Amino acid sequence: MIEEVFSLDLRVSEKFYIRRNRYTPGNPGSGKRISIVSGIHGDELEGQMVCYLLNRFLRENEDKILGTIDIYPSINSVGIDSILRNVPPTDIDLNRVFPGSPEGTLPERIAFALVEAVKGSDIAIDIHSSNIFLFEIPQVRISEENAETLVPLAEKLNVDFIWVHGAVTVLKSTFAHTMNELGTKTLVVEMGVGMRLTQEYCYQLFRGIVNLLTQEGFLNYEVNYDVRKPTISTNGEVHFINAEAPGIFIQNSEHGSWVNEGENIGRVVSSLTGEVLQDVVSPAKGFLFTLREYPVVYPGSLLARIYEEKNG
Numbered sequence: 001m002i003e004e005v006f007s008l009d010l011r012v013s014e015k016f017y018i019r020r021n022r023y024t025p026g027n028p029g030s031g032k033r034i035s036i037v038s039g040i041h042g043d044e045l046e047g048q049m050v051c052y053l054l055n056r057f058l059r060e061n062e063d064k065i066l067g068t069i070d071i072y073p074s075i076n077s078v079g080i081d082s083i084l085r086n087v088p089p090t091d092i093d094l095n096r097v098f099p100g101s102p103e104g105t106l107p108e109r110i111a112f113a114l115v116e117a118v119k120g121s122d123i124a125i126d127i128h129s130s131n132i133f134l135f136e137i138p139q140v141r142i143s144e145e146n147a148e149t150l151v152p153l154a155e156k157l158n159v160d161f162i163w164v165h166g167a168v169t170v171l172k173s174t175f176a177h178t179m180n181e182l183g184t185k186t187l188v189v190e191m192g193v194g195m196r197l198t199q200e201y202c203y204q205l206f207r208g209i210v211n212l213l214t215q216e217g218f219l220n221y222e223v224n225y226d227v228r229k230p231t232i233s234t235n236g237e238v239h240f241i242n243a244e245a246p247g248i249f250i251q252n253s254e255h256g257s258w259v260n261e262g263e264n265i266g267r268v269v270s271s272l273t274g275e276v277l278q279d280v281v282s283p284a285k286g287f288l289f290t291l292r293e294y295p296v297v298y299p300g301s302l303l304a305r306i307y308e309e310k311n312g
Helices: 046-060 077-081 106-118 144-154 175-181 199-215
Strands: 002-009 015-023 033-038 068-072 123-129 134-143 161-165 185-192 236-242 247-251 264-269 276-281 286-292 302-309
Touching: 002 106, 015 077, 015 106, 033 046, 033 106, 046 068, 046 123, 046 199, 068 106, 106 175, 123 175, 123 199, 134 144, 134 199, 144 161, 144 185, 161 286, 175 185, 185 199, 247 276, 247 286, 264 286, 264 302
Parallel strands: 033 068, 033 123, 123 185, 134 161
Antiparallel strands: 002 015, 015 068, 134 185, 134 286, 236 302, 247 264, 264 276, 286 302
């Protein structure tokens, strides 16, 4: 059932709204509720395809639904319509104003409405793409303080990597942090690249969500495909590789591959002089889970992230 959980009149006869598609069991079910959220950033579109696949699947399997399943495809709908990451016309990042306020700016009111709608869910999945600059392997990002609770759930999502962040890197103004503080187990998924659909990744996450729904008692369904066993960062170190000079970054390694220490993963070159300005090499043997997609770089631009697994 499609429901409008929040609306607000904007300029020039426009209207902002948050809509969800709610699926409930036909018979008394498990009493559990899950919320799948996408589109907090208007330039992140991978979640749109995942929500389409999930809605199609649930429509075809309504008799198997055991718990309430809420799908929120496009939270920042005006950002998606105008191909903007932030909320127009404020240019404020929606994922930096949670938990929001019912009397605040437009982004704060959107954030507050979303929290109120999702609050009380047992689990939430917050789907993000990367920005237009970086290409990300399907991964779940979790703060250290929530790792014990969330890692077992993340392992069911069919992703390649689970990145457990140090507590100092967690932004308290995000949707995921707010919901975890309120008692909803919230997983942040990152995958693909901004303004694009990586169909392979969308299908991969869709299958993972179906698996989680089944394993956690929201669906009576038999999963007949293998679920990936992700690499988990708790036993290693994440290395950040940045550009040292302005130029064009040319990739030389396959995204999502395991690379060796000293292996060349790309070059920063000058299109004016024909020189190689920087040979970009891996500082360790590890998993290349982030790779620069947009080729123009400046000193400090992020080129890659590599996870180094350590023994002992």
